[in-house]
Structures are given as C-alpha cells and as structure tokens.
Amino acid sequence: MHYIGRFAPSPSGPLHFGSLVTAIGSYLQAKSCRGKWLVRIEDIDPPREVKGASSLILKTLEALNLYWDDTILYQSSCCERYRTVLKTLIDKQQAYYCDCTRQRIQNLTNGIYDNFCRERHLSINNRQQVAIRLKQNHPIFQFKDQIRGLQTIEKASAQEDFIIHRKDGLFAYNLVVVLDDHEQGITEIVRGADLLPVTAKQISLYQLLGFSVPNYCHLPLVLDKNGNKLSKQNHASPIDLNNFKALTVQALQFLGQYVPEDWQDATQKQLLDWAIQHWQIDNVPKHNSQLSTDIR
Known part of the structure; x- marks a missing residue:
C-alpha cells in the first residue's frame, strides 16, 4: 500500500x-x-x-x-459527513445519548465513566444538552506503537463508553480524527x-x-x-x-x-x-x- x-x-x-x-x-x-x-x-x-x-x-x-x-x-x-455517521451509529444502537454532568463523572473512580446512560434510552428534545457516547463493545487492551512498542491499556479505561459528540453541540476529536x-x-x-x-x-x-x-x-x-x-x-x-x-x-x-x-x-x-x-x-x-x- x-x-x-x-x-x-x-x-x-x-x-x-x-x-x-x-x-x-x-x-x-x-x-x-x-x-x-x-x-x-x-x-x-x-x-x-x-x-x-x-x-x-x-x-x-x-x-x-x-x-x-x-x-x-x-x-x-x-460536518454533514460527521452527522451522517453519528445518525447511523445511533440508529444501529451503537451509540447513545448521555446527560451526565461533568461533576458526576469526576466523582467516579479515576473519573472514568461508568456507562450509566447506556440502558436509560433517553428521549431528547432539540433544547436539551446531551452528549453522544459510543457503546464500547470491542475494547482494545493493547496496541503496538512503532516508536514506543507495545502499549497496554488499563481495563476500565479501555471499556469506557467515550464521547463522540459533545454537549455543547461540537463533534468530539475521537470521532472526527478517525x-x-x-x-x-x-x-x-x-x-x-x-x-x-x-x-x-x-x-x-x-x-x-x-x-x-x-x-x-x-x-x-x-x-x-x-x-x-x-x-x-x-x-x-x-x-x-x-x-x-x-x-x-x-x-x-x-x-x-x-x-x-x-x-x-x-x-x-x-x-x-x-x-x-x-x-x-x-x-x-x-x-x-x-x-x-x-x-x-
């Protein structure tokens, strides 16, 4: 290639x-x-x-x-391309809405999200400020870096449902970079x-x-x-x-x-x-x- x-x-x-x-x-x-x-x-x-x-x-x-x-x-x-992917992930139930506050997450162990909203099935309106999180069903625990060698990821961090669209309406880095x-x-x-x-x-x-x-x-x-x-x-x-x-x-x-x-x-x-x-x-x-x- x-x-x-x-x-x-x-x-x-x-x-x-x-x-x-x-x-x-x-x-x-x-x-x-x-x-x-x-x-x-x-x-x-x-x-x-x-x-x-x-x-x-x-x-x-x-x-x-x-x-x-x-x-x-x-x-x-x-942005239109990003929105299309977000809609597909939501429609396939591979992502979900989350209204958890930053303070709630900071109070969790190591500040790692506990996937609280995954099964809540939030219904939202246009005025409501919510994030969108990816359902982490296939976590990555190791990967190879060409300079630093094998990298091992802490289990809780690897399994965290992470944000792909922010509460303020902006696209998250982890989504758009990919x-x-x-x-x-x-x-x-x-x-x-x-x-x-x-x-x-x-x-x-x-x-x-x-x-x-x-x-x-x-x-x-x-x-x-x-x-x-x-x-x-x-x-x-x-x-x-x-x-x-x-x-x-x-x-x-x-x-x-x-x-x-x-x-x-x-x-x-x-x-x-x-x-x-x-x-x-x-x-x-x-x-x-x-x-x-x-x-x-």
Missing part, C-alpha cells in the same frame, strides 16, 4: 517548536517512505480558534519548505505522545466502522522548564521565521537524528532533502524531554 501520512494542526494559534517537531517528524517519515504528506486543519472547535491562525500555519509550513501533497482538508467543511484519517487514506499516523492515551479508543472505532487501522508513531513531547508540554495553552513562543533553519536543526536533534556538520551552508530545502535521506525512525527517543537550549 502506498504510504500516506499527515500533519493536522488546530488553528488555536501559531505553530510553536513542539508543533515543528511533529510537522518535521511526520514529513520526514512520509517522504523517507516515498509517500504523500497531507495537511489537515482541525477547525472543529470554534471557541478555541484564533482568527487568521489557519493561514499563518500554512504560511509557516511554506516558509519551512514543508510543502504538502494534495488539497488541504478543513474539518469545518465536513473519520478524516480514513477519508484521506492515511496509512500511518505520526503525532505527539500526548495522544497515546486515546489511541486505543480510536482503534476500537476504526474496527467498529470496518475501516483499516493505520500504524501509529507517537513522537516525544517537548517539555518546558516546568516539565509541562510545550503548547499554545502554556504560551509557547511562535516559530521565529528569521531563525527557521537553526530551529529545523534543533528539531532534528530533538528527534535523535544526525545533522550535517556544514548545515549552516545549506539551504532549507537542501537540509530537508538531506534529512529525508538520513531519516531513522528507530533513533527517535521513546521519552519526552526538555530542550538542551532555550528556543528563541
């Missing part, structure tokens, strides 16, 4: 160094496999979106010479390790829908000086496009890759071409870590 990978940022702000690591890691893995690298804008959460962030993200990728293959998919244009990765024919998902905990849930949905399950590669997270994930929520600095070549080298080193000694004499394209030829996913670290030097 021809390799198809992707980078799927949310437009909640400009790209930062952690985003760059994911973008470069997914790009190099796709190109070293002589495959396609797609870009998807995950704009299904309007309250978190920042005006102009989508175009800024794409301009940043172009400045970094990270050019995508094929057209960009915007999740905001796919639908869109299938729609785009993604064969391998290279993303940050913060998404390891939800991977088993997504695999179970792939199987329920009869989709082919892609391979997974979870890259190490970049941590700040406090040990937290570098993120927009933690006010990570945007990528400095006046220093993008040095940042690219730093991202390669963070991913355990070699860089040419004369990288300063190379263009950005030459640097990426070299990185594609020398990419070794086996060298990618299995653990999250801080940077050895500050990003400026």
